[in-house]
Amino acid sequence: MDIIEIEHLKKYYGTVKAVDDISFSVREGEFFAFLGINGAGKSTTISVLCGKEPCTEGKVRIRGMEVGERLGEAKEALGVVFQDSVLDKSLSVYDNLRLRAALYGITGKAFRRRFEELNALFGLSFARRAVGKLSGGQRRRVDIARALIHDPRILILDEPTTGLDPRTRQTIWAIVHGLRKTRRMTVFLTTHYMEEAADADRVAFIDDGKILACDTPINLKEKYTGDFITLYHVREEELKNAGLAYRRTGEDAFRIEVESTRRATELILAHPALFRDYEIAKGKMDDVFLAVTGKTLGFEGKEEL
Amino acid sequence: MKHIQLRSLIARDLKLFFRDKGVFFPSLISPLILLFLFIAFLGNVYRDSIRSVLEGFSVSDAFVESVAAGWLLSSLLAVCAVTVSFTANTVMVQDRVGGQLDDFTVSPVSSATVSLAYFLSAFLATAIVCFVALGAGMIYIAVAGWHLSAADVFLTIADTLLLIFFGTAFSSLVCHFIRSQGGVTAVQATVSAAYGFLCGAYMPLNNLTPWLKNLLMFLPGTYGTGLLHLHLMGGAIGASAAEGVPSAVAEGLMSGFDCTLDFFGNAVPVWASYLVLALSGLLFLTLYVVLRLLRGKIRPKRRG
Numbered sequence: 001m002d003i004i005e006i007e008h009l010k011k012y013y014g015t016v017k018a019v020d021d022i023s024f025s026v027r028e029g030e031f032f033a034f035l036g037i038n039g040a041g042k043s044t045t046i047s048v049l050c051g052k053e054p055c056t057e058g059k060v061r062i063r064g065m066e067v068g069e070r071l072g073e074a075k076e077a078l079g080v081v082f083q084d085s086v087l088d089k090s091l092s093v094y095d096n097l098r099l100r101a102a103l104y105g106i107t108g109k110a111f112r113r114r115f116e117e118l119n120a121l122f123g124l125s126f127a128r129r130a131v132g133k134l135s136g137g138q139r140r141r142v143d144i145a146r147a148l149i150h151d152p153r154i155l156i157l158d159e160p161t162t163g164l165d166p167r168t169r170q171t172i173w174a175i176v177h178g179l180r181k182t183r184r185m186t187v188f189l190t191t192h193y194m195e196e197a198a199d200a201d202r203v204a205f206i207d208d209g210k211i212l213a214c215d216t217p218i219n220l221k222e223k224y225t226g227d228f229i230t231l232y233h234v235r236e237e238e239l240k241n242a243g244l245a246y247r248r249t250g251e252d253a254f255r256i257e258v259e260s261t262r263r264a265t266e267l268i269l270a271h272p273a274l275f276r277d278y279e280i281a282k283g284k285m286d287d288v289f290l291a292v293t294g295k296t297l298g299f300e301g302k303e304e305l
Numbered sequence: 306m307k308h309i310q311l312r313s314l315i316a317r318d319l320k321l322f323f324r325d326k327g328v329f330f331p332s333l334i335s336p337l338i339l340l341f342l343f344i345a346f347l348g349n350v351y352r353d354s355i356r357s358v359l360e361g362f363s364v365s366d367a368f369v370e371s372v373a374a375g376w377l378l379s380s381l382l383a384v385c386a387v388t389v390s391f392t393a394n395t396v397m398v399q400d401r402v403g404g405q406l407d408d409f410t411v412s413p414v415s416s417a418t419v420s421l422a423y424f425l426s427a428f429l430a431t432a433i434v435c436f437v438a439l440g441a442g443m444i445y446i447a448v449a450g451w452h453l454s455a456a457d458v459f460l461t462i463a464d465t466l467l468l469i470f471f472g473t474a475f476s477s478l479v480c481h482f483i484r485s486q487g488g489v490t491a492v493q494a495t496v497s498a499a500y501g502f503l504c505g506a507y508m509p510l511n512n513l514t515p516w517l518k519n520l521l522m523f524l525p526g527t528y529g530t531g532l533l534h535l536h537l538m539g540g541a542i543g544a545s546a547a548e549g550v551p552s553a554v555a556e557g558l559m560s561g562f563d564c565t566l567d568f569f570g571n572a573v574p575v576w577a578s579y580l581v582l583a584l585s586g587l588l589f590l591t592l593y594v595v596l597r598l599l600r601g602k603i604r605p606k607r608r609g
Contacts, residue, residue: 050411051410052410052411072413075411075413076413078411080408082407082408084404086403086407086408087405088321088405089403090321090325091317091320091321091324095317098313099313099314099316099317100408102309102310102312102313103310103313103409103412103413103414104412104413105306105309105310107309107313146408
């Protein structure tokens with residue numbers, strides 16, 4: 001069953017087409033990743049999805065409810081983690097969660113019970129401390145706890161791990177994946193990080209407000225990338241002489257893209273002298289992104305290839 | 306569920322205001338500092354001004370002191386009711402800058418409830434600060450010479466509440482357009498510096514040139530200041546007969562210190578002052594609520 005349905009969604013700001021006629025759906029319990037550089041239209045799509053902004057054209061349905069018509073009910077199904085923390089820094093974690101719970105009508109005993117559940121899940125031993133005094137990782141955990149305070153069916157994560165250290169990112173993902181397993185929660189993620197998107201059930205690539213590709217990571221890799229051979233300890237002249245197309249990927253490393261593993265085997269047999277030290281790998285999500293958009297995420301679109 | 310949301314949001318906004326030491330303490334202390342500065346630096350100016358009106362009559366120092374005290378406290382309250390409300394509305398601007406408003410937008414709480422909570426919490430925060438100032442000012446008046454009747458005290462409280470309502474509505478409307486912390490600080494500084502002169506708190510309107518006086522009479526805050534002057538000074542001036550001051554001179558003192566106002570030469574009745582203040586407050590509040598409800602439909606900023 002599709003829990004989120006977006007049909008021909010357009011969001012224009014004057015002449016700027018932030019989102020330009022996109023359609024996709026997310027199934028219940030699915031981990032759906034939305035990939036794109038800054039300004040691609042990810043956050044605008046989320047804004048419309050959450051009812052923060054009205055769309056210019058198109059339809060957005062959450063659990064079958066049209067957002068434009070039954071916004072209040074649709075919002076009950078959503079928990080949103082924003083790019084930046086939206087907690088009140090001078091208030092304690094407990095007070096922050098209590099306020100947000102009250103906005104959903106959860107007060108008194110019901111709140112205390114929910115708080116204990118979240119405490120067990122997120123380890124909120126620092127709940128009496130002011131949010132402004134927490135570390136970045138602790139704050140992010142509270143952000144997610146805040147989004148889950150009303151036990152929503154859909155968790156929207158808008159670049160949730162940007163600026164966090166690898167260990168904290170790992171912790172956050174362990175919690176999110178745990179929620180998916182235990183609660184069969186639908187997770188809608190926007191991210192810059194390819195390795196996070198690679199774990200998703202399906203990935204959509206958005207650029208200039210349009211969805212360029214949407215499929216499972218395996219299918220995307222098969223469709224848009226081939227295999228990659230990385231050769232070590234060879235001289236550039238040797239590759240030139242062999243007539244191979246390559247890219248330098250390090251001081252002493254070159255990468256050759258081939259359309260299949262079979263073609264890689266043929267190359268090894270044809271040029272055994274070159275293959276002294278090498279590895280063969282399937283394409284990564286970065287390669288898919290590059291193939292689909294012509295841009296690299298690392299440079300935020302400034303360096304188009 | 307709406308009342309739970311409203312109550313929680315008001316409690317949260319007030320907590321943020323009182324927890325933010327950089328906002329609450331200056332708000333609380335500034336009226337007290339202003340009261341001290343009024344007494345220390347302007348007290349003599351007003352005393353001399355009162356004596357100059359009563360030249361030829363031998364009035365006691367205690368009488369002059371009680372009239373001056375009434376003027377000082379009424380001026381202080383008139384200014385604070387508006388300037389403190391701007392500080393209290395900082396929460397609204399901070400929520401916009403910090404993204405908390407986005408958080409409220411994606412929750413089931415309505416824009417109207419959030420707006421009303423900002424208004425009511427700013428009103429309550431301003432009232433708390435102003436009534437602390439009123440309490441301190443009443444002590445000063447009691448020391449200087451108490452001539453207030455129970456009705457004067459009651460009406461002073463009513464005037465203060467009405468002026469806080471007006472100030473909160475006005476500041477809510479202004480703060481609705483502010484998009485940065487720097488912006489709200491600049492507006493607060495400007496209002497703090499200018500409002501006292503514009504509402505006739507720092508200097509009686511009758512000391513100004515006629516065209517300027519008439520111009521300031523178009524500003525609703527002036528009527529609130531006039532009401533406070535009337536109810537905090539009227540009792541003391543009314544007691545001037547006991548000092549041997551003729552009623553015509555007492556009336557001159559009343560109009561000279563803005564206890565009675567005139568608009569292009571026509572006397573403004575007290576009910577008209579209440580009406581101007583209440584209606585302008587309602588107008589600002591209505592504009593604020595309408596603009597906030599329309600907010601979602603006008604968003605020029607493009608997001609990523």
